[in-house]
Amino acid sequence: MDFERTGGGNRAFMAERLLEVRGLKTVFPTKDGLVKAVDGVDFHLDPGETLGIVGESGSGKSVTVLSIMRLLQRPGRVVGGEVLFRGRDLLKSSEREMQEVRGEEIAMIFQDPMTSLNPVYRTGWQVGEPLRLHKGLNMMDSIKEAVSVFRRVGISEPESRVRAYPHQFSGGMRQRAMIAMGLTTAPSVLIADEPTTALDVTIQAQILELLQNVNRESGTATILITHNLGVVAGMCERVMVMYAGRVVESGATEDVFDHPKHPYTWSLLRSMPRLDAGEHGPLQAIEGLPPDLTNVPSGCAFHPRCLFRVERCVKETPELLPVGSTQRAACWVTQAGADLDAARAGGGPDA
Numbered sequence: 001m002d003f004e005r006t007g008g009g010n011r012a013f014m015a016e017r018l019l020e021v022r023g024l025k026t027v028f029p030t031k032d033g034l035v036k037a038v039d040g041v042d043f044h045l046d047p048g049e050t051l052g053i054v055g056e057s058g059s060g061k062s063v064t065v066l067s068i069m070r071l072l073q074r075p076g077r078v079v080g081g082e083v084l085f086r087g088r089d090l091l092k093s094s095e096r097e098m099q100e101v102r103g104e105e106i107a108m109i110f111q112d113p114m115t116s117l118n119p120v121y122r123t124g125w126q127v128g129e130p131l132r133l134h135k136g137l138n139m140m141d142s143i144k145e146a147v148s149v150f151r152r153v154g155i156s157e158p159e160s161r162v163r164a165y166p167h168q169f170s171g172g173m174r175q176r177a178m179i180a181m182g183l184t185t186a187p188s189v190l191i192a193d194e195p196t197t198a199l200d201v202t203i204q205a206q207i208l209e210l211l212q213n214v215n216r217e218s219g220t221a222t223i224l225i226t227h228n229l230g231v232v233a234g235m236c237e238r239v240m241v242m243y244a245g246r247v248v249e250s251g252a253t254e255d256v257f258d259h260p261k262h263p264y265t266w267s268l269l270r271s272m273p274r275l276d277a278g279e280h281g282p283l284q285a286i287e288g289l290p291p292d293l294t295n296v297p298s299g300c301a302f303h304p305r306c307l308f309r310v311e312r313c314v315k316e317t318p319e320l321l322p323v324g325s326t327q328r329a330a331c332w333v334t335q336a337g338a339d340l341d342a343a344r345a346g347g348g349p350d351a
Contacts (some may be wrong), residue, residue: 008286017084018221019045019068019189020092026060026067031293037063037076039245042320045189052253055231056290060245061225062111064190068257069108070098085189092298104134106242107182108191111197117166124150124162125179134185149180153210158163172203179210183218191223195232195276208235231271234255241265242303244291245318251327259339261329263306266340271278300330308333308343 017026026038038060053061065135067074068083094322102108107130110116117126127149128142137145143162150158153176166174175195182190192211196204197321212235215222224236232239232253239256240266241249249262261265270284288305291297297304303313310333318330334340 017044018047018086020082020083020084021064021068024064024067024083025079026063026076027079028076032296035293036245037293038067039079039324041242041245041247043240043247043250045221045223047188048215048219049223049238050224050236050303052232052239053223053225054227054232054239054244055242056227058290058293059242061242061288062193063245064242065108065193065223066217069102069106069191070095070103071108082267100134103130103182104185104191105187106191109175109178109182109193109195111194113171113178113341114166116178117174119166122163122165123169123177124164127162130181130184145184148248150177152215153177153180153183154206155180171199172207175199175203175207176210177216179207183214183220186218186220188221189223190220191225193225194227195224196226205228211235225246229257229268243266244296245293246301246330248302248331249314249327249329250320251324255324255326259324259327259341261323261327261333261334261340262302263308263333263340264302265329267305267307269276300332308338308340 010202021041021043024038024041025036028035028037030282041060041064043051053064055061063072063076067078068090072078078091081091085101085105090098093101111268117123123145124146127146128137130144131137131142132139146162147158150161155161155176166177169177195211196207199207208231211222211224226232226234239250239253241245241256241262243264249256249260249265249309256265257269260269267286271286273283286305291301299315300306300313303309306313312332316332318332318335320328320330321335323329323334329335
C-alpha cells in the first residue's frame with residue numbers, strides 16, 4: 001500500500017487508482033501549424049477526493065478533460081498516452097463502451113449550461129435521460145427521479161420545474177440542472193469545467209457549496225477546473241497547475257499555495273488581490289502573454305515571462321519531478337534547491 005499526503009491529512013489508497021492519466025497528448029492541426037494543446041499530462045484522482053486544475057486560458061485545462069471523456073471536436077485528436085479508469089484504458093475503449101462510461105461512471109458539467117441543455121426539450125426530460133439510457137427506467141419513473149434530484153440540488157418547486165424549458169431558468173438554476181443531470185446515476189467521478197462562469201458571486205457561492213456537499217455526502221471524486229485560486233483553496237485537497245499544455249506543478253493545495261515550487265504558480269498567487277497586502281498594495285501582474293502553441297518557446301515554455309530564469313531554462317525542458325513532501329514541479333531552479341520567495345527577496349535571478 002502506498003501513501004500520499006493531501007491537504008486534509010493522510011490518504012491511503014491501493015495501487016489501482018480510480019483515474020490515472022499518463023503522458024496524455026492532444027493536438028489540433030491548423031493552417032498555422034500543429035497546436036499541442038495537451039503535451040504529456042500526468043495526474044491521478046483517488047476515490048472521494050477533489051482535484052483542482054488551474055491555469056490561464058489556453059493552458060490546456062478543458063482540452064485535458066475533454067480528451068479523457070473523448071469528446072474532442074475535430075480536428076482535435078489524442079495522439080498519445082493512457083487514461084486508466086479503474087485500470088481500463090478509456091483511449092482504447094470502443095465508442096459503445098465510452099457511452100456506457102459517460103454519464104454513468106464519469107459525468108461532466110460544462111462551462112455554459114445554456115449551450116449544453118437542449119432548448120427544445122423540457123429540463124426534467126433531459127435530466128432523466130441518463131436514467132433511461134443507463135438504468136433502464138421508463139419515462140414516468142425517470143421524471144420522478146428528476147424531481148427528486150432537482151430537490152436535492154436546491155431547485156425550488158421541482159414538480160413544476162421539471163416541465164420548464166431551459167430558457168425559463170435563470171443562469172444559476174440552469175447550472176443546478178446541469179449538476180442534477182450529472183448526479184442522477186451517482187457517478188464515481190464528476191468533472192466541473194468552470195461551473196460558476198458568468199454567475200454573480202452569490203450564486204457562485206451556492207453552486208460551489210452544492211458541489212462540496214455532493215463530494216462530502218456521496219463520496220464522488222471531483223475534478224474542478226477554474227481560474228479562481230480562492231475557490232481551489234477552499235474546495236480542493238490537491239491542485240494541478242497547467243501552462244502551455246503541460247503540468248508545471250502539482251501537490252497538496254496547502255503546500256502549493258504556501259510554498260509554490262514553480263515560478264508560474266508563484267506569479268499566479270501574487271497576481272491575486274490579498275487582504276494582507278495593505279490598502280495601496282498593487283496587483284503584481286504576470287508580464288507578457290501565454291505562448292503561441294504552434295510555436296512554443298524552447299526549454300521551459302514559461303521562461304520568457306519568468307523572473308527566475310537561468311540559462312538552462314532557455315535550452316532544456318524540465319521534467320515534472322518531486323520537490324517536496326507532496327509537490328512536483330517542472331523547474332530547473334527549484335529542482336536545484338532554490339526557494340522562490342527567498343531568491344526574489346534576495347535579488348536572485350533577474351531580480
